[in-house]
Amino acid sequence: MPYCSLCNITVDRKRWTGHVRSNTHKNNSTVPICDNVELIKSAFKGRIASYKVVASNEEVRNSPSLFLNNIKNQIKSLINHSLQTHTCIKVNFEFFCTFLLIKNEPGEETMKSFCTKNFTLHFNYDFNALYTNVECQLLKKVEDFEERDSGWTFLSTSHLEVNINKYQPLSGSRFINLPKSIQSKNYT
Numbered sequence: 001m002p003y004c005s006l007c008n009i010t011v012d013r014k015r016w017t018g019h020v021r022s023n024t025h026k027n028n029s030t031v032p033i034c035d036n037v038e039l040i041k042s043a044f045k046g047r048i049a050s051y052k053v054v055a056s057n058e059e060v061r062n063s064p065s066l067f068l069n070n071i072k073n074q075i076k077s078l079i080n081h082s083l084q085t086h087t088c089i090k091v092n093f094e095f096f097c098t099f100l101l102i103k104n105e106p107g108e109e110t111m112k113s114f115c116t117k118n119f120t121l122h123f124n125y126d127f128n129a130l131y132t133n134v135e136c137q138l139l140k141k142v143e144d145f146e147e148r149d150s151g152w153t154f155l156s157t158s159h160l161e162v163n164i165n166k167y168q169p170l171s172g173s174r175f176i177n178l179p180k181s182i183q184s185k186n187y188t
C-alpha cells in the first residue's frame, strides 16, 4: 500500500487521490513562507508551486470580495515571482470558505471550495485584468451556490489556493533561459 511520508500513514491505493486532496494531508504538507502565505508540498506532475493564502483573524469574517481584494498584492508577487523563473505559466485559483445551514438546530457548518479555470500567463501579462476575472469567477460561484442550495449562508473565509503549473506548449517552442542569479531566487 502507498505510504504517505508527510502524514506517516499508509493509504489504500484507491483512496490515494482523495487522500492527497484531503485537508489533513494538506495541513501536514504546508510550509510557512511569510505572515499568511504557506507553500503546499505537492507531487502533481507539472506543478511548479501551490500556495495557500490564509485569511487572518480579522479577515475571516470579511466578505469574500473584501478578502480577495485584501490579498491582491500578495497574489501579484507570488505570480510575478514564478514568472521570473518560468516566463510562461498556467495558474488556477481555488477559494475555500465555510457555509452555515440554519435549517436545523444547531446549525450545520461545511467547508466548500470554488475553482477558476486555468489562465496561461506570459511575463508581460496584465495582472489587474487577470485578477478582476478571478474575482468575478469566484464571487459568481459563491453567489450561485447560495442561491442554488437555498439555506446555505456564507459564514467565514478560510483561504485562497494558488496553483502554478508548468506551461507545456504543444509545438517545440523554446524560451530563453534566465541567468542563474534570477533562477535561484526561488521559494520552492
Ligand SMILES: [Zn+2]
Residues within 6 Å of the ligand: 004, 005, 006, 007, 008, 019, 020, 024, 025, 028
Ligand atoms: Zn498525506
